[in-house]
Amino acid sequence: MTIGFVMLCHTALERASEVARHWAIRNCPVVIHVDRRVAVAKYDALVKSLADLENIRFSGRHACEWGTWGIVAATQEASMIMLQDFPTVRHVYLASGSCLPLRPVEELIAYLSERPRTNFIESVTTEDVGWTIGGLDLERFTLRFPFSWRKQRRLFDGYVRLQRRLGFRRQIPKGIMPHLGSQWWCLTRQTLSAILENPDRAEIDSYFSRVWIPDESYFQTMVRQVSDSVESRSLTLSKFDFQGKPHIFYDDHLQLLRRSDCFVARKIWPHADRLYQSFMGNEPGAQAIAEPNPGKIDRLFAKAVERRTKGRPGLYMQSRHPNENWENGRTAAPYSMFEGFSDLFENFEVWLGKATGTRVHGHIFAPDAVNFAGGEKIYNGAICNSTATRDYNPTSFLTNLIWNTRGERQCFQFGPQDNQTLIYFMAGDPNAQISIISGAWAIPMFHSNRNFSDIRREAARLQKIEAHFLNELRKPWVKARVRTWTLAEFVENPMEPLQNIVDEISPRAMRRLTEAPRLADLSGFGQFLQNLRNQGMQPALMGDFPTGDDPRPLHARRGRPYLVK
Amino acid sequence: MGIFSQYMLRLARKRWRFRAFRKRRELQSVVNRTKAIKPEQILLFSTLRNERVRLPFFLRYYRSLGISHFLIVDNNSDDGSREYLAAQPDVSLWTTKASYKRSRFGVDWLNWLQSKYGHGHWTLVVDPDEFFVYPFSDTRPLRALTDWLDASSIKSFSAMLLDMYPKGPFDLTPYQEGQDPFDLAPYFDSGNYVVQRNYKFGNLWIQGGPRMRMFFQDMPERAPALNKIPLVKWDRAYTYVSSTHMLLPRGLNLTYDEWGGEKASGCLLHAKFLDTFALKAEEEMQRRQHYANSHEYRAYRAGVSTQPDLWCKWSEKYINWRQLEILGLMSKGNWA
Known part of the structure; x- marks a missing residue:
């Protein structure tokens, strides 16, 4: 039994290729999806660089604009290939091109074979999430989002406001309890195939294709329908800042990442040579299998977010000059x-x-x-x-x-x-x-x-x-x-x-x-x-x-x- | 801000751009290696005059940060700076005999070069005595910062000018070519900076430091401005208005948070107060080419001739960027 990786890539393809090779030569099949907006020459170079490995597949390319259905479609297609082509795979791990394995893949396999039926996917009901940006949580499922958030922000916001004012609601299909969670999951073959081979899938897909940011809700919602053993956490260490964009890891995070005992981290700065060098050469250690423990990293990033949003009270300087009554403490001390x-x-x-x-x-x-x-x-x-x-x-x-x-x-x-x-x-x-x-x-x-x-x-x-x-x-x-x-x-x-x-x-x-x-x-x-x-x-x-x-x-x-x- | 004043600022921006366009005639190319510039490279722009002795360390410092190409305007140097720079493989050099003052202290020249070569690049505009320090600058190259700024949709990055000075008279130890100037002048003032807002351009106006403390304590309003925004993802529609203190469009000047938080920022360590300073002040007084009728230099000269010692018992000795962060002179913001 082994684990298969589905990789979604759109930039820094050389790094993606390095990571894919790392997994493939350790007998873990990899299916790579490359964003359709990536230039053909770059894509070809990636395919060529991995041509010598027979357990790597490339799936059909979708345009993956953030917040749209393309990412889910790409994941579905790549997962299908994974399940069909590699029958020994028991767990499928969804990763991105800027992910970095922190621990030897053997340890991950051992960890998963102790939990053969567990699905690791963060999946929280909309009432319980505190991290959605822009106040859209349940409304992700009930409004329509025909405009691009990146390119047509005003139209996007305006249309959301209009729908709220008119009291517009889309009907959520029967039996679907909206759940949200991190995009990066690890599901068992049973669960994943049940989602993909669902007789109602066409209908469900057509509903979700108009949901906002479906990659954070499609699998998170569907997994609740088909499986009882859901462990609601992601095996990928991924932290988000106050704007909802992922924190990036650099060379100087090396020790912190080592001690975190997480299996995979994202997102890594593509030029962080030392990180790639030290973690790609990892061989299985002799120590017992440790539980992931990202506490230190959590604290580091929580502090960074606090500094950005609250700042140090009583400090007035070049990048902190609060308006009156927004000082969070006019002076530093009594x-x-x-x-x-x-x-x-x-x-x-x-x-x-x-x-x-x-x-x-x-x-x-x-x-x-x-x-x-x-x-x-x-x-x-x-x-x-x-x-x-x-x-x-x-x-x-x-x-x-x-x-x-x-x-x-x-x-x-x-x-x-x-x-x-x-x-x-x-x-x-x-x-x-x-x-x-x-x-x-x-x-x-x-x-x-x-x-x-x-x-x-x-x-x-x-x-x-x-x-x-x-x-x-x-x-x-x-x-x-x-x-x-x-x-x-x-x-x-x-x-x-x-x-x-x-x-x-x-x-x-x-x-x-x-x-x-x-x-x-x-x-x-x-x-x-x-x-x-x-x-x-x-x-x-x-x-x-x-x-x-x-x-x-x-x-x-x-x-x-x-x-x- | 009303539509009218917005429109006036737009006109001002167009005017500065046109002025830069006119002033391009004053620049004469010495070596132009700009063909070697590749997309995504970080470019450095600078104007200088007679800085030969500083150049080796300056170039080494910024190369190690990851600057790929230097675009430099030489204002009629006669100490070999031009020849030295022309021989460097990653420098494109222009020279001019025209008036520094009438090019608005080099801003027009650089605005022109930036609009021509800097479009779409991260550009760093510094003087040869300014050394850029940013959060994690000891472990992460400049590219890490600009990538992060790109990912965060931030277009400009501020770095306050931090005057560094030696203990004792400036000329106690002469500066040697290639030497780190902060070995000689490692001290700075940590907490006497005065911040106010410039509502017209939306930037902060910062004054203070040893210059205000020693030379301008009785006329603080004339103390030099220390706020700078040297790192910008350049677009040819942009223009610096006065030195690198402020830009147009004015959104680029909003490098500070108004709601209590801290945005990321850096510092420009200013190696002005070395033994070269007295000479420079003397020369600039003759040329009368500096800001506000060389008022600054006149004040310094009065001070320098009585052998000032900027050092006091509260002077901090520079260690690294983390020290500046803790002292509240710069911030990591949410970059971790």
Whole structure:
């Protein structure tokens, strides 16, 4: 008992000839079908190159345009020849010209003789397939497809739409349960002959000849009618990408293919010399017959498809530039923005860096400087600290910073005096953790030695900017993790919010804060706000700071304040 | 995009093609071996001036990728480049004394040659200091890439220009003929590139890298463009608009995914900052033949004369294409 190969070829005929010879000299008959659209000279060369082998046949040539009946007709005719001419054949294996045997054919024969009555054909009902491209699954069987998908795409799509709108349905013949599956199968003589010698075959063929992509449904459907022992998987390793075209194997897949233990793989790049050389010389090994295990290859290709469809979040580059809201993550990693903290606390950056173990920048969007952590001039990824470059494209600046420091959380200070271009970007970014002490910008002013009329004007400007930001943060489209306090609220009880923020930044630390950052001196701040009021400017964002009632003595204490819990 | 602007772009394309047709008179054939070009071969087009010392490595590099034929325009070299190229069996050479600037920096000349010899071929347009790297370029020849692009119905492939530089002054170690320039200049900036969209032509406009960081940090809008689309399945109806930054019809510029995914892309390693650079900058300043009144070269010259060191502690040292992929400078897309 042996196995016979039916090969469908349309390009790279030299490789097809090589593979056919490989099988034929190992006593496996081969029937070759060559697409009618291949030039006669090339076809003749193929026939001539295999003329010395008596167990190779060529079947009548059909034009095999993808998605049409020609491929099935070609398969039927070639299979008939196989069954008639080679009575010792028990299994017929459908392969293509770009298939490559990965394991010695003796192992395949041994594998099949252990399963003499099993048909290996992927055959799934239309409800269960997830891989059909273009949304056509059951409709493959119920609509008409008179137009070429390749050459007349608009007509094709338009006619499908028209039929859907009119509610047109072809009748599926009685007793046929549409199944779909990979085109590459391996059937027993019994099953195959039952399909081909079916008394109703003329009728069934005429139905299927107008089904869309019948090569993925004809045998897959008919096999269910004639056989009970169907193993719904293909022995051919063949992976498809998101457009429905097969992934191609190259020389550098050699080890991967070796370890897959599959019998046949497609599709192989015709110039992959090393693959052809190493697998064609395969002699049967001594090891036990292993089950095919394409897991690794599956993962590789699944990853490739994911990269093509989802991409790496937060990456903006020459071949990935998502439209707004299609970013799949605006930035690469979570980051924290603090507004007002460095005004309220002395040396807040240093304290936060210690408490969370992250990089804490100063005001990286300040109008006069890009204050990277540690006063760096150039930061990760060679981002330079030029304000002109930053303001030229602030989005690129921020996304680059987050992308370049993947794996190390970034925290930075922000304020109403800084470049505000990115407030919408950050507010809509789920990776952003935004913490704001509103009105804290007034503290440096309070400490400054400027003329009061200047202070008043500046305070009015900053208050307007911050109020706008706070207002935007209340919009329904905001995705950032936002926390806001008024200055008065925060000063009342600074430790609890700080603890929350720190816990969120480094959740695994799970320890209580022992050291509090030092509050700026606020004695007289209430009076300062009152002065602003008296000058006609209404400070609204600081919360309720009563005049004369300075905050508690926590920060009046000298030395390092420790918190005892 | 309205019908009117579409029509204007069509007119622009016709105009560039006609201009290329006119400029063909400026080209004088030195050796024409284009009869040897066979269908399906990959062709390389280039313009150059006085690059003799770089040529041996350049030709070796691209031959090893699988370029079958080089079509080169020599812009009046006087250092032996022409004689050297004419002697190569796989080079077809044209020469011209005409103005580089008025041929739009060589674009017109190459557009003409491409429409004449490149139709139906995959064509790669690079300068002699640009070295094409693509996914799997260490294990798969260029033909594997173009076959895959064909199978995926992709007509153009982008490769961002990646400026490479040495540690220390450019002229610390002189470049020797035949040497891999990236032995001397192996460093690059990994993550300071600024990307924006050009809605008129549909391409991305990328700036950044060491040049922006050092020479243009106070006028970033003038920093040179780094987006390039050097590999195209050429049709005689196509035309490059400005260098290889963008093409018409504009569909060819859509080499990026807009819905979150990544398309496959490569990089052009740019070996500009070698000891030859100062000389070149000086010469170009005299000729005033470069883009935007040689603004770029003027900025460099100001920098070069104070001995700039492009290297910084965040500079990455080039290893291979996988490194560039991980850093997010290029992508495999769904090619695996």
